[in-house]
Amino acid sequence: GEDVEQSLFLSVREGDSSVINCTYTDSSSTYLYWYKQEPGAGLQLLTYIFSNMDMKQDQRLTVLLNKKDKHLSLRIADTQTGDSAIYFCAEKGTYKYIFGTGTRLKVLA
Amino acid sequence: DVKVTQSSRYLVKRTGEKVFLECVQDMDHENMFWYRQDPGLGLRLIYFSYDVKMKEKGDIPEGYSVSREKKERFSLILESASTNQTSMYLCASTVVGTGRNEQYFGPGTRLTVT
Numbered sequence: 001g002e003d004v005e006q007s008l009f010l011s012v013r014e015g016d017s018s019v020i021n022c023t024y025t026d027s028s029s030t031y032l033y034w035y036k037q038e039p040g041a042g043l044q045l046l047t048y049i050f051s052n053m054d055m056k057q058d059q060r061l062t063v064l065l066n067k068k069d070k071h072l073s074l075r076i077a078d079t080q081t082g083d084s085a086i087y088f089c090a091e092k093g094t095y096k097y098i099f100g101t102g103t104r105l106k107v108l109a
Numbered sequence: 110d111v112k113v114t115q116s117s118r119y120l121v122k123r124t125g126e127k128v129f130l131e132c133v134q135d136m137d138h139e140n141m142f143w144y145r146q147d148p149g150l151g152l153r154l155i156y157f158s159y160d161v162k163m164k165e166k167g168d169i170p171e172g173y174s175v176s177r178e179k180k181e182r183f184s185l186i187l188e189s190a191s192t193n194q195t196s197m198y199l200c201a202s203t204v205v206g207t208g209r210n211e212q213y214f215g216p217g218t219r220l221t222v223t
Contacts, residue, residue: 008149031209042113042199042214043152088151090212095159096167097142097203097212101151 004089004100011106018076020103022089025070029091032065034074037086037102046087047074081107112136113215115200121221128187130218132200139205141183142212143167143175146197158183159205190222 004024012018024032030051035043049056049063049072056063062075072089086102116131134141140159144152144167154167156175164175172194176184183202187194197219201212 004151006151031211033211035214040216042216043201043212044214045211048209048211092210095165096154096157099144099152101149 004091004098006087006089006100006103008101009104009106011108012079013108014079014081016079018074018079018083018105018107020074020076020087020089020105022072022074022100023070024072024089024091024098024100026091026093026098027067027070029093031092032063032072033090033092033097034061034063034072035088035090035099037088039085043088076105079105079107081109083107113200113202113213115198115215115218117218118216119219119221121223122187122190123223124191126187126190126222128190128220128222130185130187130198130200130220132183132185132202132215133181134183134200134202134213135181136202136204136213137180138202138213139180140203141177142201142203143173143183143185144199144201145169145194146199146217152199155185187220190220192222194220195222196220 033048034046036046060077142157143155158177200215
């Protein structure tokens with residue numbers, strides 16, 4: 001079955017790097033996504049990666065994809081207090097999108 | 110700028126009431142989705158629709174129904190609200206196709222059933 005797993009919490013100090021990990025099960029997913037949810041808001045697409053890529057970099061964000069292990073990670077460089085939010089990884093199935101449980105990132109000043 | 114709006118940000122209803130949650134998107138998207146979000150459980154799909162008057166059950170459809178009479182509007186109905194339906198409800202939409210097709214989300218409706 002389809003399932004996406006993430007750790008629930010991560011705490012880092014301002015200026016450090018954050019790494020949020022995700023494992024998924026559907027190897028046929030063509031796209032994998034990272035969404036950010038700020039307090040009291042809906043989800044916004046942060047970045048995504050096509051399944052034939054290993055890495056994607058977008059300013060402070062680096063996405064790594066290990067298809068063999070079905071492992072996806074999001075690295076945020078120079079983490080700022082404004083990065084405090086819940087981060088969801090998601091995969092696109094045939095008709096549905098499968099979301100992880102979300103990782104709450106807390107950035108300590 | 111793309112936009113998904115939901116009729117209410119906060120809603121308080123009594124047990125047994127019929128509750129309507131409305132979602133409107135202005136992007137001419139074919140697909141629309143309703144999720145509920147609960148701490149530690151992530152987003153769970155309730156229903157989705159891939160066209161007007163079409164609907165498909167998601168993972169947790171019990172106690173809910175939906176209506177899609179117009180392409181831009183997707184309504185979630187709680188036939189008889191219960192306390193275990195207290196949750197954050199998120200609507201999303203997306204285009205059909207083989208491209209990136211990310212979902213666009215509304216701001217959410219936090220529903221409390223007392």
